[in-house]
Amino acid sequence: xxxxxxxxxxxxxxxxxxxxxxxxxxxxxxxxxxxxxxxxxxxxxxxxxxxxxxxxxxxxxxxxxxxxxxxxxxxxxxxxxxxxxxxxxxxxxxxxxxxxxxxxxxxxxxxxxxxxxxxxxxxxxxxxxxxxxxxxxxxxxxxxxxxxxxxxxxxxxxxxxxxxxxxxxxxxxxxxxxxxxxxxxxxxxxxxxxxxxxxxxxxxxxxxxxxxxxxxxxxxxxxxxxxxxxxxxxxxxxxxxxxxxxxxxxxxxxxxxxxxxxxxxxxxxxxxxxxxxxxxxxxxxxxxxxxxxxxxxxxxxxxxxxxxxxxxxxxxxxxxxxxxxxxx
Amino acid sequence: xxxxxxxxxxxxxxxxxxxxxxxxxxxxxxxxxxxxxxxxxxxxxxxxxxxxxxxxxxxxxxxxxxxxxxxxxxxxxxxxxxxxxxxxxxxxxxxxxxxxxxxxxxxxxxxxxxxxxxxxxxxxxxxxxxxxxxxxxxxxxxxxxxxxxxxxxxxxxxxxxxxxxxxxxxxxxxxxxxxxxxxxxxxxxxxxxxxxxxxxxxxxxxxxxxxxxxxxxxxxxxxxxxxxxxxxxxxxxxxxxxxxxxxxxxxxxxxxxxxxxxxxxxxxxxxxxxxxxxxxxxxxxxxxxxxxxxxxxxxxxxxxxxxxxxxxxxxxxxxxxxxxxxxx
Numbered sequence: 001x002x003x004x005x006x007x008x009x010x011x012x013x014x015x016x017x018x019x020x021x022x023x024x025x026x027x028x029x030x031x032x033x034x035x036x037x038x039x040x041x042x043x044x045x046x047x048x049x050x051x052x053x054x055x056x057x058x059x060x061x062x063x064x065x066x067x068x069x070x071x072x073x074x075x076x077x078x079x080x081x082x083x084x085x086x087x088x089x090x091x092x093x094x095x096x097x098x099x100x101x102x103x104x105x106x107x108x109x110x111x112x113x114x115x116x117x118x119x120x121x122x123x124x125x126x127x128x129x130x131x132x133x134x135x136x137x138x139x140x141x142x143x144x145x146x147x148x149x150x151x152x153x154x155x156x157x158x159x160x161x162x163x164x165x166x167x168x169x170x171x172x173x174x175x176x177x178x179x180x181x182x183x184x185x186x187x188x189x190x191x192x193x194x195x196x197x198x199x200x201x202x203x204x205x206x207x208x209x210x211x212x213x214x215x216x217x218x219x220x221x222x223x224x225x226x227x228x229x230x231x232x233x234x235x236x237x238x239x240x241x242x243x244x245x246x247x248x249x250x251x252x253x254x255x256x257x258x259x260x261x262x263x264x265x266x267x268x269x270x271x272x273x274x275x276x277x278x279x280x281x282x283x284x285x286x287x288x289x290x291x292x293x294x295x296x297x298x299x300x301x302x303x304x305x306x307x308x309x310x311x312x313x314x315x316x317x318x319x320x321x322x323x324x325x326x327x328x
Numbered sequence: 329x330x331x332x333x334x335x336x337x338x339x340x341x342x343x344x345x346x347x348x349x350x351x352x353x354x355x356x357x358x359x360x361x362x363x364x365x366x367x368x369x370x371x372x373x374x375x376x377x378x379x380x381x382x383x384x385x386x387x388x389x390x391x392x393x394x395x396x397x398x399x400x401x402x403x404x405x406x407x408x409x410x411x412x413x414x415x416x417x418x419x420x421x422x423x424x425x426x427x428x429x430x431x432x433x434x435x436x437x438x439x440x441x442x443x444x445x446x447x448x449x450x451x452x453x454x455x456x457x458x459x460x461x462x463x464x465x466x467x468x469x470x471x472x473x474x475x476x477x478x479x480x481x482x483x484x485x486x487x488x489x490x491x492x493x494x495x496x497x498x499x500x501x502x503x504x505x506x507x508x509x510x511x512x513x514x515x516x517x518x519x520x521x522x523x524x525x526x527x528x529x530x531x532x533x534x535x536x537x538x539x540x541x542x543x544x545x546x547x548x549x550x551x552x553x554x555x556x557x558x559x560x561x562x563x564x565x566x567x568x569x570x571x572x573x574x575x576x577x578x579x580x581x582x583x584x585x586x587x588x589x590x591x592x593x594x595x596x597x598x599x600x601x602x603x604x605x606x607x608x609x610x611x612x613x614x615x616x617x618x619x620x621x622x623x624x625x626x627x628x629x630x631x632x633x634x635x636x637x638x639x640x641x642x643x644x645x646x647x648x649x650x651x652x653x654x655x656x
Contacts, residue, residue, distance in 0.1 A: 187553060187585065188516065188550060188553065188554060188557075189557060215546075217549065217581055217584070218543075218546055218548075218549050218550070218578070218581060219549065219550055220546075221545065221546050221547065221550075222516060222546070222547055222549075222550030222551075223550075225515060225516065226516060229516075229517060250546070250620075252617055252620055253545055253546060253620060256545070256620065256621075256624040257515065265648065266645060266648060266649075269617065269644040269645050269648050270644075270645050272617065272644060273617075273642055273643065273644045273645055277642045277644075289580055289597065289600065289601075292578075292580055292581055292584065296584040314601060314605045315601065316597040316598075316600060316601045317594060317597050317598050317601055320593065320594060320597050321594075
């Protein structure tokens with residue numbers, strides 16, 4: 001192809017980049033983790049067929065905080081729940097779960113690795129929970145798991161605090177640290193600065209950098225590839241971009257960009273067409289203007305999610321007026 | 329705001345950046361330029377209220393190629409058609425039209441500026457039409473207009489040919505040259521390389537660089553801001569991202585990024601809510617997987633547009649199979 005000449009960076013591929021599908025985990029935030037087994041199995045089968053590296057099924061949420069009578073099975077990811085879908089997971093796809101700081105009984109609910117099909121524990125925390133998160137990471141690694149640290153809402157963290165958190169993470173047992181743009185508020189220049197900061201803080205430790213982007217400003221895919229270019233090697237994506245609010249980086253776009261021959265597009269398209277296109281008629285996710293406004297204001301998308309679920313989901317002007325008002 | 333510290337590039341604004349709304353021109357490619365006057369007036373009023381710099385109404389298409397019996401009024405932008413909407417345009421908004429090489433009787437259909445409300449003529453061409461386009465630019469400038477050169481489908485142009493075209497453009501009467509990603513196939517690293525090339529080729533001439541991006545891979549906004557960061561000062565956007573196929577850079581996103589105090593978000597949101605949200609129920613534009621596939625393959629979105637208008641708009645797998653097949 002003639003284009004090859006000017007696309008030398010793009011024509012090659014980086015074998016170190018690993019893709020994690022967080023469809024069921026992040027998508028579960030829309031429906032309180034109530035996906036049925038057939039749905040989760042379809043996503044699992046598609047990921048296996050597509051050669052995706054990891055699939056995240058949900059949370060290890062504490063049952064006294066999230067009673068099973070009120071929350072779906074993917075809020076807890078009990079071992080028997082996971083095995084209903086994956087059996088002994090005799091595939092190349094690794095299984096991931098998320099453990100939220102202060103909302104996980106990690107000492108008891110995360111089993112020794114020898115008793116579990118789980119491969120990776122992703123510990124999610126806010127900046128003030130870093131010490132707890134580091135203990136959760138250590139617990140997971142001691143039990144035999146790979147563990148990653150997800151510092152959420154990084155767009156609201158002071159730079160000096162972030163430096164301190166990264167210094168702690170660099171000394172921790174975590175295999176890597178993720179840049180998490182929870183509010184979908186970061187522009188590419190900020191993603192580049194953050195990625196360079198994370199890369200520099202982990203320099204010499206062998207730890208990887210990851211990116212979890214949201215689509216509030218239609219930048220989830222763009223920010224993911226920017227972060228890759230600056231040195232990130234772990235990326236999150238979802239089928240049809242499903243996820244809370246404006247959703248995540250769409251799987252079909254990131255696979256097209258990576259073009260690692262181990263990945264296969266067709267099973268992703270098949271799953272998107274058969275499962276997610278119909279689902280999008282009854283479940284609201286993806287870009288809309290209220291999410292753009294919360295992203296621009298560096299706010300949690302909570303108010304936009306409420307507006308989208310309310311009587312006037314497309315009253316953008318009222319939402320804008322209220323959002324600007326509430327800043328003051 | 330605490331965030332200011334780490335956003336110093338983003339907190340300031342660049343007064344040199346001018347925004348052109350091409351809603352009616354690019355959106356007209358969906359409905360054969362059949363928008364009614366009330367629609368066009370609503371877009372015009374919103375642009376005036378929002379402080380947008382330019383509004384492009386349509387083409388100056390030759391009537392023997394595009395007979396008025398078969399094409400809407402915005403395919404020709406006759407002087408009286410424009411004046412039905414803008415009168416003498418006693419506003420700060422400048423009026424633009426597009427003139428396609430080989431499809432415009434530019435010598436006769438573009439009037440002397442003193443007889444027209446038009447301010448800017450954008451000459452669109454493919455690489456083999458550069459000599460003609462340069463003559464069209466000269467004709468417009470001689471008549472008193474500002475003129476810009478739009479070299480379309482740049483993702484299919486050989487780099488050496490592009491260098492030659494830019495050298496000619498640098499010597500021309502054009503006020504500037506646009507990077508036009510007609511197929512929505514370019515990634516941010518390619519946008520950066522192209523912008524630097526265009527900036528370098530125009531160095532010392534006083535000519536501006538512009539960007540016209542498409543959203544086939546959800547990168548229209550991202551690529552627009554990347555190009556800005558690398559030196560572009562003219563950007564195209566549309567209401568609700570309307571435009572052929574996957575559409576363009578959404579106006580609400582670019583205004584949020586630029587935050588030049590002369591721009592106002594509220595009239596844009598009002599127009600989007602009242603006109604474009606209802607319109608999106610009956611007109612198909614915006615991201616969908618067939619556009620991602622043509623973007624990834626660096627192909628014209630024609631086949632994707634046909635698929636979206638056909639019996640199986642969401643048969644992504646069939647479209648993918650056919651697209652890969654037809655490459656060989």
